[in-house]
Amino acid sequence: MSYRELATRPVLVWSAVAVAARLPVAMAPLALVFLVRERPGGYTLGAVLAAVYVLGEIAAAPVLGIRMNAERARPHLVAGLAVGALAFTGLGLAADAHPVVLGLLAFLAGAGPAAAPGGLRALLTAMVREKAVTQALSMESVLTFAIWAAAPALATGLALGVTPAVPLLLQGGLMAASVAGLWALPPGWRAEERDHGEPMRRTLLRAWPVYVMGAGSLTLLALAELILPALLEQRAIGIGWAGPLLAGFSIGSAVGAFVYGLRGSWPGRLPVQSLVLILGVSAGVALMAVLPSAGAIATALILAGLLQAPAMLTRNLALRQILPPSALAAGYSVMYAAVGAGYAASGTLAGGLLKVVAPSTAILCGVGLTLVLTAIGALGERRIEAPAPTAQPTAPARKVRR
Numbered sequence: 001m002s003y004r005e006l007a008t009r010p011v012l013v014w015s016a017v018a019v020a021a022r023l024p025v026a027m028a029p030l031a032l033v034f035l036v037r038e039r040p041g042g043y044t045l046g047a048v049l050a051a052v053y054v055l056g057e058i059a060a061a062p063v064l065g066i067r068m069n070a071e072r073a074r075p076h077l078v079a080g081l082a083v084g085a086l087a088f089t090g091l092g093l094a095a096d097a098h099p100v101v102l103g104l105l106a107f108l109a110g111a112g113p114a115a116a117p118g119g120l121r122a123l124l125t126a127m128v129r130e131k132a133v134t135q136a137l138s139m140e141s142v143l144t145f146a147i148w149a150a151a152p153a154l155a156t157g158l159a160l161g162v163t164p165a166v167p168l169l170l171q172g173g174l175m176a177a178s179v180a181g182l183w184a185l186p187p188g189w190r191a192e193e194r195d196h197g198e199p200m201r202r203t204l205l206r207a208w209p210v211y212v213m214g215a216g217s218l219t220l221l222a223l224a225e226l227i228l229p230a231l232l233e234q235r236a237i238g239i240g241w242a243g244p245l246l247a248g249f250s251i252g253s254a255v256g257a258f259v260y261g262l263r264g265s266w267p268g269r270l271p272v273q274s275l276v277l278i279l280g281v282s283a284g285v286a287l288m289a290v291l292p293s294a295g296a297i298a299t300a301l302i303l304a305g306l307l308q309a310p311a312m313l314t315r316n317l318a319l320r321q322i323l324p325p326s327a328l329a330a331g332y333s334v335m336y337a338a339v340g341a342g343y344a345a346s347g348t349l350a351g352g353l354l355k356v357v358a359p360s361t362a363i364l365c366g367v368g369l370t371l372v373l374t375a376i377g378a379l380g381e382r383r384i385e386a387p388a389p390t391a392q393p394t395a396p397a398r399k400v401r402r
Helices: 009-036 042-067 074-093 099-111 116-127 130-161 165-184 200-205 208-226 228-234 239-261 270-290 294-322 325-353 359-381
Strands: none
Touching (some): 009 042, 009 074, 009 116, 009 130, 009 165, 042 099, 042 116, 042 200, 042 325, 074 099, 074 116, 074 165, 116 325, 130 165, 130 294, 208 239, 208 270, 208 294, 208 325, 228 239, 228 270, 228 294, 228 359, 270 359, 294 325, 325 359
């Protein structure tokens, strides 16, 4: 199956909507830090606001995802993205407000659109033929890594080159544009009834090993991003190399996602693929901790990045095998929350360990946490009994009527 099959007007429109909806999310933590950095204790306040924003995402994603109606998803997506647009705009306009007000707006900015990534992913896979789903998810992954690579530079450039409020106002405008773009997309996707009226929460709980392994894979990304500057100092390498090295990781991830999508299927079952890929990423991050030079660390990070995106892709594909279409958006949202929790847990662990051990040791401890989560998820997946086939529709959901 070729990527050329994705070069259709609906998919291109979806891509534009996804960029407008996700670029504000990628810019948010850094933009919040710049917004208040000139206040007394500004960096501490900025870190707190960023943490509150992420907490809003983690708390709201599963709740909103469960409530989303598959065949009439548009109102849910519109409402969530509209709340995010208003909250980001409010942050930009009220930069001097009391910290409690800023915290409330930051929480709403994270919580409002938290289910949008899962809903948009489910919508994308319903817009393409079943045989092109792997390519569609790979394309989405490439797009996501490109957004996250560009967001820090955009937030920094606007905050320092214009004013700190401009990034937040841009984020509000982009998210509002994504709301408008939703009307050019199907209103939802076909969803078969769950087996025997099974409650949504029980349906989602069936896929818990997938969430655990997803969280495990994101702990590695947290290690690479958060401890790398300290590791470079430990190795007597200029801290300025942190940016280029992380860019190499992102580029490697984008390339890995593209290569994975070149084939419709790869040898082995998805759980086996995921296990091998996560072990490969773990090895790359562990090598980063022990290698002595910037060039060697760069090589390890690029190789880890090449495997990181396919590892997450296999998790999303596994959800499609386990969950019925009616639960996919909720499943993706729970995954979104799980990987966010994994990132936060790893960052917290790393921050605590850095007070008592060397950065290289902290990284190896984080890799150990990843291996534990991966083992738990892998054992759980062996016991999952997949439900009946849940093939997606072959036509856009706007043409589907009961």
